[in-house]
Amino acid sequence: MATLGMLDSANLNGGQKLAVKYFTVAIVLFGAQILFGLLSGLQYLYPDFLYGVLDFSVNRMVHINALVVWLLYGFLGSVYWLLEEESQHEVVGLKLGNLIYWVLTAAVTVVVLVYLFVQIGPGKESSIWLINEGREYIEAPRWADIGIVVSVLVVFFNVAATFSKGRYTGIAGVLVLDMLALFGIYLAGMFYTTNISIDQYWWWWVIHLWVEATWEVMVACIMAYGLMKVLGVSRKIVETWLYIEVALMFGSGILGLGHHYFWIGTPEYWFSIGGFFSALEPIPLVAMVVHAVFDAGARHAKNNNHPAMAWLIAHAFGNFFGAGVWGFMHTLPQINLYTHGTQWSASHGHLAFFGAYATIIIAMFYLGIQRWRGGTWMSGDLPGNGWKWKWALGLLNLGMVGMTVAMLVSGYVQSQIERAIEGSTWMGYFAAQIHPWFVQGMWWREVFGVMFLVGFVLLVWDLLTIGKGESRKMIEVSNAA
Amino acid sequence: MATSQWWASESFWRKTAIWVTGGSFIALILLTMDTIPQISTGSKRVPAYSVINYRISYKFDETRHVQVPVIGAKEPLFGKELNEEEAEALVKLGKLTTQSKNCMNCHTLLGNGAYYAPDLTKSWLDQYWGTKEVREVQMLEFIKDPSDKVHNSMGRRMPKLEITDEEARGVVAFLKWMSSIDTNGFPYNFKSIEQEN
Amino acid sequence: MIEPASLGNFFTIFFTSAMVIMLGALYALLFAFSRLKGDKRLMPLAYLSYAGLLISTLFLADAANLLKHPFWTVIVAFMLVGYLLAPHAIWHLCVGTHAAEHVEVEPIKNY
Ligand code: HEM
Ligand code: HEM
Ligand SMILES: [Fe+2]
Numbered sequence: 173m174a175t176l177g178m179l180d181s182a183n184l185n186g187g188q189k190l191a192v193k194y195f196t197v198a199i200v201l202f203g204a205q206i207l208f209g210l211l212s213g214l215q216y217l218y219p220d221f222l223y224g225v226l227d228f229s230v231n232r233m234v235h236i237n238a239l240v241v242w243l244l245y246g247f248l249g250s251v252y253w254l255l256e257e258e259s260q261h262e263v264v265g266l267k268l269g270n271l272i273y274w275v276l277t278a279a280v281t282v283v284v285l286v287y288l289f290v291q292i293g294p295g296k297e298s299s300i301w302l303i304n305e306g307r308e309y310i311e312a313p314r315w316a317d318i319g320i321v322v323s324v325l326v327v328f329f330n331v332a333a334t335f336s337k338g339r340y341t342g343i344a345g346v347l348v349l350d351m352l353a354l355f356g357i358y359l360a361g362m363f364y365t366t367n368i369s370i371d372q373y374w375w376w377w378v379i380h381l382w383v384e385a386t387w388e389v390m391v392a393c394i395m396a397y398g399l400m401k402v403l404g405v406s407r408k409i410v411e412t413w414l415y416i417e418v419a420l421m422f423g424s425g426i427l428g429l430g431h432h433y434f435w436i437g438t439p440e441y442w443f444s445i446g447g448f449f450s451a452l453e454p455i456p457l458v459a460m461v462v463h464a465v466f467d468a469g470a471r472h473a474k475n476n477n478h479p480a481m482a483w484l485i486a487h488a489f490g491n492f493f494g495a496g497v498w499g500f501m502h503t504l505p506q507i508n509l510y511t512h513g514t515q516w517s518a519s520h521g522h523l524a525f526f527g528a529y530a531t532i533i534i535a536m537f538y539l540g541i542q543r544w545r546g547g548t549w550m551s552g553d554l555p556g557n558g559w560k561w562k563w564a565l566g567l568l569n570l571g572m573v574g575m576t577v578a579m580l581v582s583g584y585v586q587s588q589i590e591r592a593i594e595g596s597t598w599m600g601y602f603a604a605q606i607h608p609w610f611v612q613g614m615w616w617r618e619v620f621g622v623m624f625l626v627g628f629v630l631l632v633w634d635l636l637t638i639g640k641g642e643s644r645k646m647i648e649v650s651n652a653a
Numbered sequence: 654m655a656t657s658q659w660w661a662s663e664s665f666w667r668k669t670a671i672w673v674t675g676g677s678f679i680a681l682i683l684l685t686m687d688t689i690p691q692i693s694t695g696s697k698r699v700p701a702y703s704v705i706n707y708r709i710s711y712k713f714d715e716t717r718h719v720q721v722p723v724i725g726a727k728e729p730l731f732g733k734e735l736n737e738e739e740a741e742a743l744v745k746l747g748k749l750t751t752q753s754k755n756c757m758n759c760h761t762l763l764g765n766g767a768y769y770a771p772d773l774t775k776s777w778l779d780q781y782w783g784t785k786e787v788r789e790v791q792m793l794e795f796i797k798d799p800s801d802k803v804h805n806s807m808g809r810r811m812p813k814l815e816i817t818d819e820e821a822r823g824v825v826a827f828l829k830w831m832s833s834i835d836t837n838g839f840p841y842n843f844k845s846i847e848q849e850n
Numbered sequence: 851m852i853e854p855a856s857l858g859n860f861f862t863i864f865f866t867s868a869m870v871i872m873l874g875a876l877y878a879l880l881f882a883f884s885r886l887k888g889d890k891r892l893m894p895l896a897y898l899s900y901a902g903l904l905i906s907t908l909f910l911a912d913a914a915n916l917l918k919h920p921f922w923t924v925i926v927a928f929m930l931v932g933y934l935l936a937p938h939a940i941w942h943l944c945v946g947t948h949a950a951e952h953v954e955v956e957p958i959k960n961y
Contacts (some may be wrong), residue, residue: 181681207938209931212769214783215769216769219807219808219809219810220808223810223812224800224812224813227759227812228703228758228759228767228769229755229756229758229759229769229812229852230755230758231756231768232758232759232767232769233758292753292754292755292814292815293753294750294753294815294817294820295746295747295749295750295752295753295754295817296753296821297749298839299749299752299753300749300752300753303753304752304753304755305752306751306752306753306754306755306756306757306758307752307757308757308758308765308766308767311755311758322756342663342667349838354734364749364752366694366702366741366744366745366748366749367692367693367694367699368748368762368763368831368834369687369692369699369763369834370692371695372762372763372765373685373688373689373692373761374767387739396881399683408663408947409947409948411663412661412662412663412666412947413947415663415666415667415669415670416666416943416947417671418670418674419666419669419670419673419674421675422670422673422674422677422678423673423677426674426677426678426680426681427677427680428680429681433688434837434839435763435764435836435837435838435839436690436763436764436765437692437698437699437763437834437835437836438690438691438698439687439688439692440837440851442688443851443852444839444851444921445684447922447925448925448928451925451929451932452872452930452932454871455932455936456869458875458878458936458937459878459936459939459940459943460875461873461875461878461879462878462879462882462940462941463943463944464881465879465882465942466886466944466948467881469883469886470948479705483804492875495698496871496875497868497871497872500867500868500870501863501864501867501868502864504863504867504914504916505852506852506853506854506855506863506914506915506916507863507864507867507914509838509839509841509852509853509854509855510841510854512764512771513761513765513766513768513782514768514770517768518768584860584861586768587860588857588860591840591841591842592841592842592857592860593857594844595840595841595842595843595844596771596772596774596840596841596843597771597779597780597781597843597844598771598776598779598780598781598804599780599781600844601770601771601772602771602804602805602807605805605807605809606805606806606807618885633897636820646944658946658949660942660943660946661942661943661945661946661947661949718853718854719854838854841854
């Protein structure tokens with residue numbers, strides 16, 4: 173029976189029990205990501221720190237791989253979270269789903285241990301199969317790639333079959349097709365070629381078509397579900413908007429891929445394609461912000477989970493600023509020629525990944541913990557006025573904005589000195605790296621990184637304690653689901 | 654008002670979403686089919702691996718307003734001319750080495766990767782290597798053991814990555830070949846090593 | 851195809867391109883608010899944002915050498931028109947999609 177205010181898995185349906193496992197690993201990996209980010213950031217300031225033990229390349233690889241994996245875990249968890257409610261049916265292969273969860277988690281653990289303790293191999297294909305592939309973001313060795321593909325296919329069939337047996341909603345339709353595309357695209361990054369232009373051509377299929385197309389649609393599905401749950405918006409509206417977003421996101425994002433094909437050997441016509449579709453890419457993000465405000469305004473922002481709602485709003489704005497504003501600032505080839513591959517890219521990458529994806533997964537964590545504790549009150553008047561979630565929200569967002577601005581300053585100097593004046597030579601590179609502004613930027617990045625870490629610690633503490641011993645039920649929002 | 658506008662209806666946007674997605678994807682496939690041959694090895698933009706038998710320079714092009722790679726006189730790498738297969742094998746060894754040593758998580762290649770160390774797109778042409786006579790030896794020595802070679806006031810150094818002599822030669826071949834790729838003028842305003850005799 | 855920006859124009863480019871997107875959003879929001887609240891005084895502010903967007907776009911176009919090439923000039927024109935009309939379209943969509951809300955008296959409970 174449901175118990176209020178206590179962590180009790182009887183409060184969850186089958187899919188949700190599996191979801192919270194995914195969420196738990198996601199949080200652990202999020203912590204690892206921050207730790208290794210701080211280590212790599214520190215090496216900018218003290219190059220001898222851990223030199224030859226855990227080199228920058230290793231720390232950075234763990235940092236960005238943990239990022240990709242925790243977000244994917246967040247997505248899988250979110251899908252399992254909403255699956256039974258959405259389909260009105262039990263997850264068909266829950267046992268298998270659990271098994272796959274353990275297989276995936278074991279594989280991730282082995283991959284990370286190999287990254288940390290083996291690190292590099294000889295220049296042979298066997299290294300790529302067993303140790304790491306040496307291609308940013310998708311370094312996972314080939315054996316793990318294959319394992320990942322098999323695992324996610326099982327998840328996919330599990331989800332598709334559950335929807336087929338139960339109710340096939342509009343969200344379900346988009347979600348299933350998007351999962352297929354998301355996993356399918358991964359295959360484009362799974363082969364070796366000596367030709368680096370072709371290598372990077374397909375590599376960008378994975379990276380760009382993930383973050384600017386399939387992942388955006390994935391979070392649009394989660395957002396649609398979240399708006400129904402938290403604000404009680406009607407299904408008809410969220411589903412229509414889901415289709416609108418899909419049309420705009422895919423319509424601009426798929427060919428927006430062109431903004432990565434300016435300088436890797438590809439023909440000049442990509443300038444036009446990249447320029448044109450990049451100019452379109454912010455429009456869906458603006459539409460989303462306006463619609464969110466419209467929706468919130470229409471129901472006077474009455475909602476049953478304040479932390480989740482706050483993180484959903486952070487998502488709408490973070491997506492807009494990180495991807496829309498920061499993306500557009502360096503996307504025209506006339507300027508990308510100088511910013512390409514500088515701290516500029518890193519600045520944009522941080523704000524976009526955090527703003528668009530970390531935020532909404534955190535919102536799902538809050539929905540998860542609320543239900544896990546039996547559907548407790550999470551609106552105003554929390555004990556201590558909810559200071560923990562509020563401070564966590566503030567510190568994480570401020571920390572991220574601080575880091576982003578710091579890297580922007582460094583990137584600005586770098587694009588001028590290294591790129592425009594010195595022409596990307598070795599000397600030019602270091603001339604920029606020792607410029608006082610650049611160095612200051614790297615210091616502030618680390619300082620704000622620590623602030624981010626404090627926010628994370630508070631977030632975890634809050635997730636562990638919020639709703640504990642709470643005796644009030646959550647607010648009912650009208651719901652036409 | 655019971656009937657909503659057609660342009661605001663769910664079914665209209667469902668169809669639009671499907672058509673827009675399908676259309677964009679087909680356009681991308683067609684563009685890919687056009688691009689891949691243009692960047693295949695041995696094309697105008699991405700030369701064959703045997704290009705390492707020649708001098709490669711990076712010169713300003715009056716019509717394109719940026720620098721472009723120019724393939725010049727015969728100048729075999731390590732003084733030994735290789736046929737197409739041998740050249741490919743060597744470059745392949747180099748590329749595999751860059752992947753298994755994880756170069757891309759410190760450096761950028763064609764501008765993509767990490768920002769802790771210089772871009773490698775034109776590193777074959779970098780003035781840092783001194784003169785064109787000592788360049789090859791300098792590169793080999795550096796790649797095999799950079800740990801005692803600090804070249805900046807910050808003390809940032811590349812680690813020693815257990816790269817064998819043969820692998821190092823492969824890496825140099827790969828870097829030389831990469832510098833011949835037509836990258837539409839990236840990096841801009843690059844200042845090349847002196848190569849004229 | 852493109853004429854790379856010159857060093858002196860970097861700041862203008864970063865600044866104006868950020869302004870284009872932010873003013874675009876501000877315009878869209880003010881427009882929606884004005885209609886939502888029936889507050890006519892907000893509308894001039896909305897169009898003022900658009901005016902700012904227009905100026906930013908022109909500065910951006912100049913700094914990034916966009917007007918020196920027909921293709922990029924068309925993109926600039928396209929952005930000016932597109933960002934003018936998009937908020938209208940978004941607003942109409944918001945209203946249009948929510949029109950059905952009042953009709954849906956009984957939620958679909960067919961499971
Ligand atoms: C949530 C969405 C987005 C995410 C997570 C994201 C993330 C990233 C990341 C991590 C990189 C660096 C890749 C690397 O390591 O080399 C990158 C590069 C880039 N992004 Fe985004 N991005 C997003 C949306 C956008 C949008 C909407 C635009 C354009 C309007 C854009 C334009 C670019 C450009 C031009 C680059 C290349 C930078 C370079 O040349 O180095 N991005 N993005
Ligand atoms: C304490 C917080 C963090 C610190 C100190 C930190 C530090 C770093 C450092 C030093 C790099 C390497 C950049 C380079 O190659 O020069 C990096 C890369 C990256 N980090 Fe973080 N990071 C932090 C948090 C995050 C978070 C929260 C996210 C996303 C949600 C993130 C996403 C990324 C991405 C996408 C890259 C690759 C960027 C690119 O290649 O352009 N980081 N980070
Ligand atoms: Fe992109």
